[in-house]
Amino acid sequence: MTEGWYECKQLGLDLQGEGPEEFGDRWATRIGAWTAEGILSWLWREDQFSPWAQDLARRYIDRNVAVTEATRLLSEAAESGS
Numbered sequence: 001m002t003e004g005w006y007e008c009k010q011l012g013l014d015l016q017g018e019g020p021e022e023f024g025d026r027w028a029t030r031i032g033a034w035t036a037e038g039i040l041s042w043l044w045r046e047d048q049f050s051p052w053a054q055d056l057a058r059r060y061i062d063r064n065v066a067v068t069e070a071t072r073l074l075s076e077a078a079e080s081g082s
Helices: 001-009 020-045 051-063 065-082
Strands: none
Touching: 001 020, 020 051, 020 065, 051 065
């Protein structure tokens, strides 16, 4: 992420006054959220409503990450009786 910060700085992109550490933290959080969204969307499309998938969805909701996708998975699981 630090290399990404230097690359953005070199390209003249607005870094919003962030240093490498803040930039890295922000982007690591974003990438983690995108990954969570993708995982939950895939589980939902594949009808994967097993207990571990539902537990994962609840954990994401508790952490306020990918809440829409997690809620959709839990709703579908409840409707299917899983």
